Amino acid sequence: MSAPPTVLVVGGAGYIGSHMVWLLGQRGVNVVTLDDLSSGHADAVTSGRLERGDMADRALLDRIFSSQPVDAVMHFASFIQVGESVEQPARYYRNNVLRTLDLLDAMRAHGVKHFIFSSTAAVFGEPAYTPIDERHPQQPINPYGRTKWMVEQVLADYDRAYGLRSVCLRYFNAAGAHPDGLLGERHDPETHLIPLVLQAASGRRAGIKVFGQDYDTPDGTCIRDYIHVMDLAEAHWLALQRLLQGGASGVFNLGNGGGYSVQQVIDVARAHTGREIALEYAPRRPGDPARLVADATLARQELGWVPQYPDLATLVAHAWRWEQRCASASAPRT
Numbered sequence: 001m002s003a004p005p006t007v008l009v010v011g012g013a014g015y016i017g018s019h020m021v022w023l024l025g026q027r028g029v030n031v032v033t034l035d036d037l038s039s040g041h042a043d044a045v046t047s048g049r050l051e052r053g054d055m056a057d058r059a060l061l062d063r064i065f066s067s068q069p070v071d072a073v074m075h076f077a078s079f080i081q082v083g084e085s086v087e088q089p090a091r092y093y094r095n096n097v098l099r100t101l102d103l104l105d106a107m108r109a110h111g112v113k114h115f116i117f118s119s120t121a122a123v124f125g126e127p128a129y130t131p132i133d134e135r136h137p138q139q140p141i142n143p144y145g146r147t148k149w150m151v152e153q154v155l156a157d158y159d160r161a162y163g164l165r166s167v168c169l170r171y172f173n174a175a176g177a178h179p180d181g182l183l184g185e186r187h188d189p190e191t192h193l194i195p196l197v198l199q200a201a202s203g204r205r206a207g208i209k210v211f212g213q214d215y216d217t218p219d220g221t222c223i224r225d226y227i228h229v230m231d232l233a234e235a236h237w238l239a240l241q242r243l244l245q246g247g248a249s250g251v252f253n254l255g256n257g258g259g260y261s262v263q264q265v266i267d268v269a270r271a272h273t274g275r276e277i278a279l280e281y282a283p284r285r286p287g288d289p290a291r292l293v294a295d296a297t298l299a300r301q302e303l304g305w306v307p308q309y310p311d312l313a314t315l316v317a318h319a320w321r322w323e324q325r326c327a328s329a330s331a332p333r334t
């Protein structure tokens, strides 16, 4: 039997990265997590060893890559807030682009040839059509989306020039939590709809704002393609198999291809939790397209990816289990 592969998970203490580390552990992979813990949580790393540090720290990377052969790197360590990227583009270009180049340089120096990159639907900008397939024009409308699009282009060039094989996975709206309540979303500040709605349901937040009710959608609120975080982790697993088996680089959109409106998310959350969720109807949030829905046919065809949790009610149920755990942990002790 061949030795299990070793995978370096950069940003493995964060939301999606921690689910990935768990899945890799389940599948017998030797996992090394590199995370500076600026937004991640050490207790979310449930498998392998955690190296606390910067992905651009060359001495640290040299030590990690020299200590054992690394078969692949997965990169989850990006800044992800669109609004912040507009206000502080320098931070975004430095972290999401320059530090990624440093990581890639270290990989090249140590002969690590496989890279899986967390990209985003934000590379497309305002949709010209939906559902969005991989050929849709890439015209990001904010610095966050541009940083991801730049790295995608860098990776195409690195493949040609250096033989670095990569898979870029463009997530639509990552959501949900580990089905057993082990892991979940812990952003600070939280900006994503589903955790905000559930924090309102648990009483950790007074209510939520609904951004825009006048979109050209059936109920006037925005439609997004929510994809379960475990389904995203599974797509990374399949991408890893492809690369380790000598497959070509690729770029894939990841979503369920359906989509739910903000109002539908709130309705499902009310029904599942049995709690009241106070709403404030607010103006549109700048830069929000009416509808963002993936065409993930290519991921199904080439990776064999079939989402296990496409149903919004299941996704909300898993996220609610996690929220209840967070709420009880943060409740004042009497």
Ligand code: UDP
Residues within 6 Å of the ligand: 173, 191, 192, 193, 194, 196, 208, 209, 210, 211, 212, 222, 223, 224, 262, 285, 288
């Ligand atoms: N949204 C909202 N209230 C909030 C946060 C989000 O109405 O407090 C809406 C947002 O306008 C978008 C959808 O929920 O239409 C999903 O937003 P999120 O920030 O979760 O993800 P994004 O689509 O921006 O990646």
